[in-house]
Amino acid sequence: MSSASRRDFLRSTVTGLGGVALAWLNAPSVRADLASPYAARPPLAAPRVKRVIHICALGGVSHLDTFDYKPELHRRHGQDGGRKLDTFFGQPGRLFRSPFEFRQCGESGRWVSSLLPHLAGCVDEMTFLHGMRSRTSNHTPATFLMNSGFTLNGFPSVGAWVSYGLGSENANLPAFLVLPDPRQLPAGGAINWSNGFLPAVHQGVAFRSAVNPSADRVGALPNLSTPDSVSAAARRDGLALVRQLNAQALAAQPDDSALAARIRAYELAAQMQLTVPGLVELHSETDATRQLYGLDHSHAPTAAFARNCLLARRLSEAGVRFVQILNGGQFGTPRINWDAHEDLEINHRAQALVMDQPVAALLKDLRARGLLDETLVLWTTEFGRTPITQGNDGKGRDHHPEAFTIWMAGAGVKPGFAHGATDELGFEPVAGSAEFYDVHATLLQLLGLEHTRLTFRHNGVDRRLTDVHGEVIREILA
Numbered sequence: 001m002s003s004a005s006r007r008d009f010l011r012s013t014v015t016g017l018g019g020v021a022l023a024w025l026n027a028p029s030v031r032a033d034l035a036s037p038y039a040a041r042p043p044l045a046a047p048r049v050k051r052v053i054h055i056c057a058l059g060g061v062s063h064l065d066t067f068d069y070k071p072e073l074h075r076r077h078g079q080d081g082g083r084k085l086d087t088f089f090g091q092p093g094r095l096f097r098s099p100f101e102f103r104q105c106g107e108s109g110r111w112v113s114s115l116l117p118h119l120a121g122c123v124d125e126m127t128f129l130h131g132m133r134s135r136t137s138n139h140t141p142a143t144f145l146m147n148s149g150f151t152l153n154g155f156p157s158v159g160a161w162v163s164y165g166l167g168s169e170n171a172n173l174p175a176f177l178v179l180p181d182p183r184q185l186p187a188g189g190a191i192n193w194s195n196g197f198l199p200a201v202h203q204g205v206a207f208r209s210a211v212n213p214s215a216d217r218v219g220a221l222p223n224l225s226t227p228d229s230v231s232a233a234a235r236r237d238g239l240a241l242v243r244q245l246n247a248q249a250l251a252a253q254p255d256d257s258a259l260a261a262r263i264r265a266y267e268l269a270a271q272m273q274l275t276v277p278g279l280v281e282l283h284s285e286t287d288a289t290r291q292l293y294g295l296d297h298s299h300a301p302t303a304a305f306a307r308n309c310l311l312a313r314r315l316s317e318a319g320v321r322f323v324q325i326l327n328g329g330q331f332g333t334p335r336i337n338w339d340a341h342e343d344l345e346i347n348h349r350a351q352a353l354v355m356d357q358p359v360a361a362l363l364k365d366l367r368a369r370g371l372l373d374e375t376l377v378l379w380t381t382e383f384g385r386t387p388i389t390q391g392n393d394g395k396g397r398d399h400h401p402e403a404f405t406i407w408m409a410g411a412g413v414k415p416g417f418a419h420g421a422t423d424e425l426g427f428e429p430v431a432g433s434a435e436f437y438d439v440h441a442t443l444l445q446l447l448g449l450e451h452t453r454l455t456f457r458h459n460g461v462d463r464r465l466t467d468v469h470g471e472v473i474r475e476i477l478a
Contacts, residue, residue, distance in 0.1 A: 040167040043448025048412030048478075050374040051169070051321050052162065052443065053312050055359060057351075058143065058186050058328030059337030062098075062385035062397055063405040064426045065348055068130055069102040069111035072424040073387055081388045083427065088137045088399040089341070093389030095425065096397065099345040108416030115352045118360035125363055125372070127413040127476050129439070131420025131429035134383040134401035139330075139339070140187040142382035142401065146436055147192045149465050156196035156456075158440055159322040161465045163202040164456065165449045169319035176322045177315055178204040182304040183336045184329020193324060197458040204324065207280075207311070279314050282307065293361040301353045309358040313365050316375055327355050340385060341396040363409055372410045376446055380406045380439070387426045402428045406439070412446040412478055419476050434473055441470035442477075 064070055077097035085092050100113040106124040119126075136142045141151035148155040156164070163175035178193045186192055193204030230238075287296070293310050294302030305327060312323045328337030328351065340347035359379065366372040384404025385397035403422045409415070420432025441451040444465065451470055455462040 040169055041165065043166060044450050044453060045445075045448045047446065047448030049376045049410070049446040051316050051319070051376075052159075052323070052447070053316055053362070053375060053377045054159070054322065054324045055377065055379045056143075056146065056186070056192075056324065056326050056328075057338055057355060057379065057381045058181075058326065058330075059139070059335065059339035059351075059381070060142075060383050060385055060399055061338045061351075061381040061404070062340060062344060062348065063130070063403060063422070064385065064387060064397075065098045065100055065344065066113055066116060067111065067128055067405045067407070068403075068422060068426055069113075070098075070387070070422075070424065070426045073097050073426060076425070081425070081427075085386065085388065085427075087386060087388075087390070089390060091391040091394070091398070092386075093392045093394050095387060096344075096389045100348075106416060110416065110418060115348055116356045118357045122360050122363045122409070124416040125367065125409045127408045127415065128405060128418040129407065129420055129432070129434055129473070129476070130405050130418060130422060131432040131434055132384075132404045132406055132439075133429065133433055133435050134404070135435070137383060137399040137401045139382065139399075143187050143192060146380055146382045148194075148196070149437055149440055149467055149469075153188065153191045153194070154196055155194075155463075156198045156202070156465070157193050157204060158443065158465060159193060159204050159324055160195045160198050160202040161444070161454060162322045162447060162449075164198050165444070165454050166321055166447065169321060173315070173318060173320050174201075174205045175320065176202065176204045176324075177320050178206040178324045179308040179311060179326065180206055181326045181329050181336075182308070184332065186326055186328070187330045192326075197463065198456055204322075279318060280311060282310060285310065289365065292365065294357045302357050305354050306358040306361070309362045310365075313362055313369075313371070316366075317369070317371060327351075338381065341390055341398065343395040344385070344397050345395070347396070366410065375410050376412060376443070377409045378406070378439075378443065379408070380436075384426075408476070413476050414478050417476060419473065432475070435469070437466045437470035438473050440465050442473045445472045446477075 064073065073095060074097040076095050079095050081092070081095050098113060100115045102111050102113050103120075104110065105112050105120040108124050110123040110126070110128065112120040112123060134142050135145060136151050144153055144155075145151050147157045149158070159176035159178070166175065168175040176193070180186075190206065193206065195201075195203035282290075282295070289310070290296050293306040294300055295306045295310065297303065308325050312325050315323050330337070334350070335347055338348065338351050363372070363377060366375055366377070381404060383399055383401040386400040388397070390396045390398040403426055420434060421430055422428060423430050444451045444454060451464060451466045451472075455464045457463070
């Protein structure tokens with residue numbers, strides 16, 4: 001049987017993915033000859049972190065209105081910025097004070113704006129990087145850079161590299177799972193969790209974000225179900241034939257890694273049919289936990305994103321190495337991301353209402369369960385926003401790749417600590433400048449993976465997540 005006709009048969013006769021998965025599960029004699037691409041692998045050095053939850057706040061969160069307090073900007077509101085700034089839309093305006101009040105929070109005294117009252121209560125868990133820079137002011141390449149270390153598409157995401165380097169802690173789940181914003185996908189879509197040139201098994205597995213509030217279930221797996229039109233006898237016969245075809249194909253092409261990976265993916269899909277339903281059902285959570293995340297009312301602004309944050313905790317607890325949560329989409333009127341061109345106060349209030357409580361709840365929940373001692377939470381945005389208005393009469397801020405803030409919390413980093421600083425108006429770093437290459441190098445170091453040694457040969461080049469860049473930010477390590 002030709003490979004084309006075999007594919008056609010699998011597509012039309014054996015009820016799709018679930019059938020092939022079960023055929024593989026029922027063929028131990030074939031399975032024993034293959035090493036699982038999902039198998040856990042030892043780190044290169046002693047790890048400080050077992051797993052990562054990466055929260056991406058998309059659209060460009062203003063550092064000047066969240067975590068980077070600038071009293072001088074308040075004093076000089078409305079004045080000329082004193083420098084020539086080439087903004088993304090070419091409409092430089094005047095200095096613009098934050099419309100939000102700032103206060104020092106926690107024992108560490110870190111400054112946080114009134115925009116984020118819940119996260120303000122978590123600053124003693126957080127490690128801030130105030131001197132971040134990006135290499136582009138365009139959303140899509142900046143988002144790629146944040147996720148893969150490259151402004152072009154086609155390169156593996158950080159989660160894919162972690163999967164490749166460490167494998168999965170849980171044989172029933174992938175190493176890399178993605179929870180998109182229920183409202184919309186990010187700029188570039190699924191490219192942001194691509195495996196790039198790494199083996200396909202390392203691509204992020206995205207959960208559908210559609211929510212059934214009455215069932216508290218995130219997404220479903222209808223493509224793994226047996227169609228009602230397929231009888232039990234037909235299914236048994238089909239599975240037996242698929243098992244025979246797989247054995248013949250592997251005997252004829254024992255070095256076919258693509259076939260091996262595909263079969264292993266089908267096996268994992270079958271295992272996920274048993275594992276995932278229990279993870280996405282939230283009925284077992286206490287009322288206190290639901291209220292903590294903002295899930296106590298299904299129509300609350302926080303509810304959909306809160307489900308993803310709670311699900312991230314459950315997935316991490318189940319041993320998923322890398323969980324990515326996306327906060328914000330690409331388009332929309334009004335905007336459904338942090339891209340505050342028109343009116344910063346309205347935009348950031350709306351987005352903070354969605355993000356603040358669930359993320360703070362995630363930190364508190366991880367700490368209460370003892371998981372924060374082995375989990376790193378990484379919160380990023382692709383760039384910051386200008387200290388000046390967009391246009392002289394504007395109320396918004398333009399894109400600003402020259403300075404922004406991100407933070408980490410949890411295992412391996414100093415709590416209540418700030419690294420780097422921007423100038424008195426927030427235009428650029430004056431200390432501790434860092435890029436995503438450095439963040440990625442630090443992340444891999446915490447996981448026990450040396451960023452210069454985690455490589456993959458592609459087109460004659462030993463590729464790595466950090467390209468030819470990256471230094472571990474040792475000042476933030478605990």
